[in-house]
Amino acid sequence: MSSTNSPSKPFDIAIVGGGISGLTLAIALLQHGIPLTIYEAAPHFGEIGAGVAFGPNAALAMKLISSKIHAAFNSCKTTNQWSSKHRTWFTVRVGDARKADKDGFVKEGTKVGDALFDVEFGRDTDSGGVYRAHFLDELVKEIPDGVAKFGKRLDTISPVEDGSGDVVCHFADGTSARHSAVIGCDGIKSRTREWLLGKEDPAARAVFSGKYAYRGLIPMDKAVEMLGEEVAKNSQMFFGYHGHLLTFPIEKGNTMNVVAFNSCEHWDNPQWVISTTKEEMNAEYAAWGPHVQKIIRAMQKPDIWALFYHPPCSTYYKGRVCLLGDAAHATTPHHGAGAGMCIEDVLILSTLMKEAKSVGDLERCFKAYDEVRRPRSQRNVTGSKEAGMLYDFELEGDDLDRVEKNFTSRMRWIWDIDLEEEIERAKKIYQGGSAK
Numbered sequence: 064m065s066s067t068n069s070p071s072k073p074f075d076i077a078i079v080g081g082g083i084s085g086l087t088l089a090i091a092l093l094q095h096g097i098p099l100t101i102y103e104a105a106p107h108f109g110e111i112g113a114g115v116a117f118g119p120n121a122a123l124a125m126k127l128i129s130s131k132i133h134a135a136f137n138s139c140k141t142t143n144q145w146s147s148k149h150r151t152w153f154t155v156r157v158g159d160a161r162k163a164d165k166d167g168f169v170k171e172g173t174k175v176g177d178a179l180f181d182v183e184f185g186r187d188t189d190s191g192g193v194y195r196a197h198f199l200d201e202l203v204k205e206i207p208d209g210v211a212k213f214g215k216r217l218d219t220i221s222p223v224e225d226g227s228g229d230v231v232c233h234f235a236d237g238t239s240a241r242h243s244a245v246i247g248c249d250g251i252k253s254r255t256r257e258w259l260l261g262k263e264d265p266a267a268r269a270v271f272s273g274k275y276a277y278r279g280l281i282p283m284d285k286a287v288e289m290l291g292e293e294v295a296k297n298s299q300m301f302f303g304y305h306g307h308l309l310t311f312p313i314e315k316g317n318t319m320n321v322v323a324f325n326s327c328e329h330w331d332n333p334q335w336v337i338s339t340t341k342e343e344m345n346a347e348y349a350a351w352g353p354h355v356q357k358i359i360r361a362m363q364k365p366d367i368w369a370l371f372y373h374p375p376c377s378t379y380y381k382g383r384v385c386l387l388g389d390a391a392h393a394t395t396p397h398h399g400a401g402a403g404m405c406i407e408d409v410l411i412l413s414t415l416m417k418e419a420k421s422v423g424d425l426e427r428c429f430k431a432y433d434e435v436r437r438p439r440s441q442r443n444v445t446g447s448k449e450a451g452m453l454y455d456f457e458l459e460g461d462d463l464d465r466v467e468k469n470f471t472s473r474m475r476w477i478w479d480i481d482l483e484e485e486i487e488r489a490k491k492i493y494q495g496g497s498a499k
């Protein structure tokens with residue numbers, strides 16, 4: 064762990080949750096001399112062993128926040144392995160053999176598994192995929208000793224009634240902590256969100272998206288043997304009926320990350336990750352083409368991840384309590400932009416908090432952050448759900464021309480955002496606005 068800058072601001076912050084959001088926020092605030100404590104429910108920081116991809120907007124946000132975060136990303140990131148594919152987000156193919164005619168064609172000249180089109184980043188980009196656990200380890204190195212407290216599961220929050228505006232976090236272990244403000248980075252099952260919106264608000268909790276996923280990692284040697292170099296070493300999406308499968312390289316090209324999606328109407332199980340058997344998983348993709356079948360058969364752990372998201376809420380802050388990252392806008396992963404939105408949140412909020420001179424300025428920071436970040440991050444949530452339907456032939460049907468037209472234009476507003484303009488907009492609101 065690194066050493067801390069000497070704090071200088073006359074307020075101190077509780078960050079609840081030490082995932083990608085909580086850690087990047089902590090690094091950003093510490094560099095502006097803002098004292099803080101991270102309260103993490105788990106006994107230590109940790110991420111799952113899977114890949115996560117960051118688009119150009121996220122990479123730029125990291126660069127603008129801190130050279131340390133950008134360096135952490137660069138040290139772990141992997142791009143498509145062929146230089147001719149460096150600007151490609153995904154190459155799209157039909158994976159589902161039920162789309163094929165009797166000769167195997169999905170459209171004129173193209174068979175199941177053939178490349179249909181590439182979705183390209185419009186500009187040169189340093190986007191890429193990382194192995195989540197490695198990226199988190201790199202971020203943790205930048206958190207000074209003593210800043211994080213573990214085994215601290217937030218239960219509820221209460222304002223202090225002494226006119227200070229301070230807030231108290233109450234933890235499940237019976238302890239509590241008083242701070243000038245609380246930023247909830249506690250993810251999709253956020254307690255901060257539930258407290259802030261009120262339990263009766265239908266947006267307080269995540270709802271099932273109608274999709275679930277299998278996640279897997281395949282050693283690249285094996286992937287190349289099964290699929291050939293081009294498919295294994297560069298990002299792919301295979302579309303189908305009520306499901307799709309995607310792959311991208313991580314760990315400097317040594318591993319192929321896989322996520323396979325499928326649909327079901329309801330999710331009644333209180334657990335969001337459940338085990339199934341390899342046989343049942345294989346059976347779900349039995350009608351798909353050879354690429355998808357080979358990938359599915361090579362996946363070791365047949366866990367099913369139910370995909371939930373947050374319905375849009377009316378605010379990201381109340382008084383001196385604020386939501387950031389998945390706690391504010393948990394999304395399905397179909398735009399591959401959920402974590403990128405978390406990083407953008409950090410950029411805007413930390414820049415505003417750098418401006419704050421007294422504790423009385425914090426609410427104005429939250430207000431400006433809410434105004435700038437809520438529309439964009441919630442648009443991602445709705446758009447991502449729609450994208451899942453597009454890939455699963457539920458939005459444009461299986462009309463591949465319409466699918467292509469939709470897909471090749473739907474990501475621009477996410478990737479091409481002018482973040483410096485967003486910062487200026489937020490600062491203007493901060494300078495001019497009163498808080499609620």
Ligand code: FAD
Nearest residue numbers: 080082083084104116217250388389396399400401402403
């Ligand atoms: P989390 O990672 O959930 O972290 C929350 C932290 O808070 C955890 O450490 C948790 O232990 C802690 N916590 C929870 N409750 C409490 C409490 N009460 N008290 C104290 N601590 C608490 N995004 C992308 O940009 N690109 C992708 O390729 C991508 N792929 C995805 C694939 C899948 C299948 C899924 C489901 C999501 C994907 N996402 C992707 C989204 C991305 O994973 C999330 O947006 C991101 O990880 C959220 O980070 P976070 O720190 O906000 O929340």
